[in-house]
Amino acid sequence: MLEIKGLTIRYGNFLAVNNVSLSIPKGQIIALIGPNGAGKSSVVRAIGGLNVFQSGQISFLNEDLVQTEPYLRIDKGLSIVPEGRGLFPRMSVEENLLMGSYSLKDKGLLDELLNRNFELFPILKERRQQLAGTMSGGQQQMVAVAVGLMSNPKLCIFDEPSLGLAPIVIEQIGDALMSLKKQELTVFLVEQNASLTTRVADQIYVLSAGEIKYHDTPANLLNSKEVLETFLSI
Ligand SMILES: Nc1ncnc2c1ncn2[C@@H]1O[C@H](COP(=O)(O)OP(=O)(O)O)[C@@H](O)[C@H]1O
Ligand SMILES: [Mg+2]
Known part of the structure; x- marks a missing residue:
């Protein structure tokens, strides 16, 4: 449904997002997880058209999204709940x-x-x-x-919905996301919270310092000691 290829975003000389590619298939919950400053919101803003990016492609429903004015992207079925x-x-x-x-x-x-x-x-x-x-x-x-x-929307993007919330509320948000998936909404969940993402996501991309370090199912990521120690404890 949404494809990002080789996305690179710089703020001045600072490389915030480096050659990020990811794919969000219809009907799935895809998570992007990473610590503060990893570049998550920069990716979200690029999808929304609120960030100029230096290189890369973003397509939505097989159309180049950059051709659509940011304020018209919602008409195509793209909704973003910002951080x-x-x-x-x-x-x-x-x-x-x-x-x-x-x-x-x-x-x-x-x-x-x-x-x-x-x-x-x-x-x-x-x-x-x-x-x-x-x-x-x-x-x-x-x-x-x-x-x-x-x-x-057809695709809804949530940028850190768990931020600052109590575990019980985060659980309710997670339940809501899973019930949206049952209603055939496609979800892009951008998070720091590992327990939420591993519970609800079909696939997880781990972003660190602007780069995708891992991409796998929650089960596989949770089986990897290296991933657990480095990223999922954030
Ligand atoms: N408008 C901006 N100008 C300069 N630097 C920015 C801007 N927005 C974000 N950054 C920097 O880019 C990096 C990634 O930020 P961001 O995408 O907000 O990360 P995250 O959402 O993962 O916390 C951070 O180091 C942040 O300070
Ligand atoms: Mg952010």
């Missing part, structure tokens, strides 16, 4: 969700998408009138995930 959530704190949960649906062509889908999100996170239904900024970190992350789904 830090990007909510409107002084708007209600429901208003935030509606903001997520602004690009939706078929407004007839609106109720169905809202209901799907309320099934995924029942607490959001209870709290639909609450201002997003007054909710707990975990609930805000649920709102952010839900906002990302309101455009009815």
Whole structure:
């Protein structure tokens, strides 16, 4: 569904992402894991069109994504939930969700998408009138995930959804991702959290200092002492 080939990103002289290639097949949860500063968000921003990159190709649904203006990528079925959530704190949960649906062509889908999100996170239904900024970190992350789904995407990218959350909430986010996979959404999960990614992902790419060091299934990565010691303990 999404293919990245030879992506290289520099900030001035600093090489943040070096020749990264990865493939996100339809219907899978693909994880990109790496420590702080590894270059994960740079890759995400490049997919969103928010980073200029020096070389490489990104294709989505077999089309060169660079040809599509960043603000139109959502129309193609690409949704990104950014690091830090990007909510409107002084708007209600429901208003935030509606903001997520602004690009939706078929407004007839609106109720169905809202209901799907309320099934995924029942607490959001209870709290639909609450201002997003007054909710707990975990609930805000649920709102952010839900906002990302309101455009009815084919691929949804989550940049560090577990950041700062308690283990029990991270587990709920993981459950939600697995139930999205059952609904045939393709997920790109960008994370530092090894237990979340190894639990939910079909394949994991390990990014370190801008380079892909390993690419394998969670089971194989967890069997490798070297990987465990070096990367998955982050
Ligand atoms: N706009 C920028 N200008 C300069 N350096 C940046 C910029 N954005 C990120 N970096 C640097 O690039 C590296 C990768 O950052 P980032 O992609 O945010 O990593 P991650 O998301 O894995 O923490 C870091 O060293 C960071 O300081
Ligand atoms: Mg980041």
